[in-house]
Amino acid sequence: MENTKKILFLTGDFAEDYETMVPFQMLLMVGYEVHAVCPDKKRGETIKTAIHDFEGDQTYSEKPGHNFTLNYTFSEVNPEEYAGLVIAGGRAPEYLRLHQGVIDLTRHFAETNKPIAAVCHGIQILTAARVVEGRRLTAYPAVAPEVELAGGTYVSVEPTEAVVDGNLVTSPAWPGHPKFIRAFLDVMGVKIDLNATSAVASAV
Template sequence: MENTKKILFLTGDFTEDYETMVPFQMLQMVGYEVHAVCPDKKKGDTVKTAIHDFEGDQTYTEKPGHNFTLTYTFSEVNPSDYVGLVIAGGRAPEYLRLHQGVLDVTRHFAENNKPIAAICHGIQILTAARVVEGRRLTAYPAVGPEVELAGGIFESVAPTEVVVDGNLVTSPAWPGHPKFIKAFLDVLGARIELGTPANLASAF
């Protein structure tokens, strides 16, 4: 469909498996064209994912996940083409935030008040881009000090919860996906039409 609205999806090597796979597929399901990108990689390349779980240790454990295929080339991204930005969590954000292009793209969405959704460690990209000052948001708890150092207002919420501040949607981890994705769709203005199998949803 020529007028399908596009979402930019930032991910990278050792991103959290669920936090890439689930939002990517759900946004496609409701009718968006999702351009999953990683700096210095191109359409058709893959990133390795990692599964983070909580098994009684002081922090999460990490296991190999699936390989995820990118759907667009980062160097060809024009931020003006997109109605929203999603930033996956996991270990990828700690190195993606060192890439100037990632910071520039993130600032475009913030400065133009476009919807931004970030989960878990994905918030590290927001803090590095310096777009959280005065904003209410959440993240994986270990990222809380970074949020506050960057001038944000960190809200400690359960992993199943979401925090929405205007165009900004954040959640601590993948257990929050149901509320996180619903809130992002609300901010995008997507209209879900239940009970209509032939036209499940509309992103327009």
């Protein structure tokens, strides 16, 4: 990838484990510089993640995940420097959306039409920022009423799927990571050449 670009990755305490670890590592793999941040936390501090699973109950179960180390300080973020925004799901978005800095950052990416990817409950930040009006998107089904109340069109898809509307990429949950990240890379203009001697990611 020429002129490696930066991605801002928003997560927080009790964000879903897979929805934090997997996108972060996948984006690093293709060559992005990914800054993982959480409001009121600094580079080198950690968040606690939670594992959400589906075990036959009426809603997901929640178990302790891992400690995830943040690699950048939220208060030092300059949104102009980033090519895209990724928002993890889980319980973190419920409280992150109360932070005005999170809302301001989200609105920057929406207003400048930069790529935004949000998974599961991460869409709660988009609805709180009022950036989904007139857009088609998906989310964890329990977030559907919020999408509609914020003026968006909720699209019901399988957990393994992703929905793309312009610069916006969304998925219901972590089983959708393969299509979710692939769609985000497409929106970012990244192509992976699997016919090369080794897979090469390049911006187009």
